[in-house]
Amino acid sequence: QKEVEQNSGPLSVPEGAIASLNCTYSDRVSQSFFWYRQYSGKSPELIMSIYSNGDKEDGRFTAQLNKASQYVSLLIRDSQPSDSATYLCAVKKGAQKLVFGQGTRLTINP
Amino acid sequence: SAVISQKPSRDICQRGTSLTIQCQVDSQVTMMFWYRQQPGQSLTLIATANQGSEATYESGFVIDKFPISRPNLTFSTLTVSNMSPEDSSIYLCSVVWENPNQPQHFGDGTRLSIL
Numbered sequence: 001q002k003e004v005e006q007n008s009g010p011l012s013v014p015e016g017a018i019a020s021l022n023c024t025y026s027d028r029v030s031q032s033f034f035w036y037r038q039y040s041g042k043s044p045e046l047i048m049s050i051y052s053n054g055d056k057e058d059g060r061f062t063a064q065l066n067k068a069s070q071y072v073s074l075l076i077r078d079s080q081p082s083d084s085a086t087y088l089c090a091v092k093k094g095a096q097k098l099v100f101g102q103g104t105r106l107t108i109n110p
Numbered sequence: 111s112a113v114i115s116q117k118p119s120r121d122i123c124q125r126g127t128s129l130t131i132q133c134q135v136d137s138q139v140t141m142m143f144w145y146r147q148q149p150g151q152s153l154t155l156i157a158t159a160n161q162g163s164e165a166t167y168e169s170g171f172v173i174d175k176f177p178i179s180r181p182n183l184t185f186s187t188l189t190v191s192n193m194s195p196e197d198s199s200i201y202l203c204s205v206v207w208e209n210p211n212q213p214q215h216f217g218d219g220t221r222l223s224i225l
Contacts, residue, residue: 034213043202043216044153088152096141096206097168098214100152 001026004091006101015110019076023089023101026070032092033065035074038103039085048074079108112137114217116203122223123193130189131220133203138183141206143214144176148199156201159186193224 005024013019021035032051036044050056050063050072062075072091076083089101115134123129133142142159157165157178165178180186190197200221204214 032211036216043200043219046213046215049213096143096158096210096214097155098143098153098204100154102152 002101003027003093003099004089004101006087006089006104008102009105010107011104012107012109013079015079015081015108017079019079019083019106019108021074021076021087021089021104021106023072023074024070025072025089025091025099027091027093028067028070030070030091030093033063033072034090034092034098035061035063035072036088036090036100037085038088044088076106081108081110084108112207114203114205114215116217116220118220119218120221120223122225125194125224127193128189128191129193129222130187131201131203131222133186133188133205133217135184135205137207139205139207140210141214142180142186143204144178144186144188145202145204145216146199147202147219153202156188159188190222193222195224198222198224 003026035048037047038044048063050065056063060077064073084107086103086105088103090098113136117132144156145153147153155168156171157167159178159180161180177189200219202219203217
């Protein structure tokens with residue numbers, strides 16, 4: 001079992017709809033979770049961090065964490081073509097090590 | 111916002127040679143890391159660059175292949191030694207700015223191709 005698992009996609013969503021990205025992790029003691037966006041040919045860019053159970057909203061983005069189910073998700077409301085990218089889920093392991101999932105490739109169709 | 115600069119941005123190298131990648135930040139950071147992203151894959155941590163001491167390597171990565179230096183709080187280098195085509199990857203530097211609990215931020219990466 002991989003430490004961090006994501007559906008690799010591709011996930012295709014019409015413009016204006018909600019894109020839902022999911023991630024599960026295996027280490028029950030993990031406390032810090034991150035979503036990075038990576039455009040093709042670019043480096044990862046942090047878009048959300050979440051540390052407590054529940055929802056965290058930032059503009060069109062909402063991160064959801066359920067530690068009991070070991071599940072993290074990212075919702076993107078009012079999806080735009082500029083949201084088309086690969087989204088990487090990362091879980092902090094130990095003091096600072098990040099373990100990344102394989103990434104989900106998201107395409108927003110105009 | 112603070113800037114993370116990596117040099118070179120890309121290179122094409124011959125097998126058997128070595129390349130040193132630089133990571134420079136414009137303010138002091140608490141932690142610096144080096145990652146590898148192989149084609150079509152996600153990121154894998156190579157090592158934590160420790161200021162003034164030997165880097166801490168992850169399983170599967172060794173100092174002889176990936177020597178790392180961090181002489182101060184704003185600069186680090188990663189050398190990819192005795193390169194083979196399997197080393198063709200993107201190499202990324204990441205930093206944590208102040209509080210060790212803060213997220214990591216990435217440089218633009220170095221795209222390395224080995225012929």
